[in-house]
Amino acid sequence: MGTRVLPTEPVGSIPRPERYQRALASIRNQALIDQEAEAAVRETVARFEETGSPIITDGEQTKSSFLHYVFEGADNIGPGSIAIGFTDGHKRDIPQLLAGPFRYGTYADKYVRQAKALTKRPVKVAVMSVHALSLIYPAGGIDGYSKDQFLDDLVAEAAKEIVLCFEAGADSVQIDWTEGRLSLKLDPSGAFLDEGIRLNNAVIAAVPDKYHDRIGLHTCPGGDRDSTHSADVPYEALLARMFEINATRFYLQMISEPDYEEALRVVGKHLRKGQIAYVGVTNHLVEEVETPEVVRDRILLAAKYIPIHQLGTTDDCGFSPFTDDLSTSRDTAFAKIKARIDGNALASAALLG
């Protein structure tokens, strides 16, 4: 087997251990929560290493969710009026800004530091896209703090967070843009999608060029409790625009599409020079664990549509974007990651020699 392998990265989140879940749910015993949180990160990093993954994450163990962590510690955020609906009927709320100026309560470099203290492997981290965060500005406005001022602050905060993550030693930073596809459902005119592309590009432009080849973007139709929020929006409508974003790495939900091969064709059509498509080859929505051979064949099919030097692999989504999402077990999540790593090695041997 050759030593060259296609680049492969996880999306990030891993279901939290039951002990940690119980500590969070039962009583407000902060010492116990802190103790279980530390144990969860430690065990997650160790299990990630065991999969052979060349790049690992902290499993987002201590993020309240991929979106809400930003507000932890902020005192000007309250309950919002917008909720994202999922196909199984459950909803997730988006909070509301009560007063300006907007500053992140938590920056994700904290998670990079925690994980790097536990491993010598490269660590990646996910950060929230400003597109969904822009929804926290109230429809009625805020006296003395305009929407434009808010958006300027938001973009500056997001760029600051990405730089902090790289300075903390992150190998790559992934912008979670799950609302990309959703935006076409919220606003079929496409204006809100345009806004998302503009805002994400403003953030990337505000980050020094030296980091640009390690900035990525993840998209999916949502993946919470094995349910989605925007899979009914035609993927091509998003993919035809997505690569206008000046990220280098694109972590794409693919295998859980009804027509994987068609999605590959569309990605191959729109991917720009210098961009790398990390194709989702393990399905987070089903419990059955893929075999390495199945993963290999999915990658070989991808190579028919995407140039090999622009092809990478990933999982379709994080395995638990919200703390309380227990629809997938930890064992299943790590088994799927291991199947991806092993299948990626098999496909690399076939493609790269």
Ligand SMILES: [Zn+2]
């Ligand atoms: Zn996702």
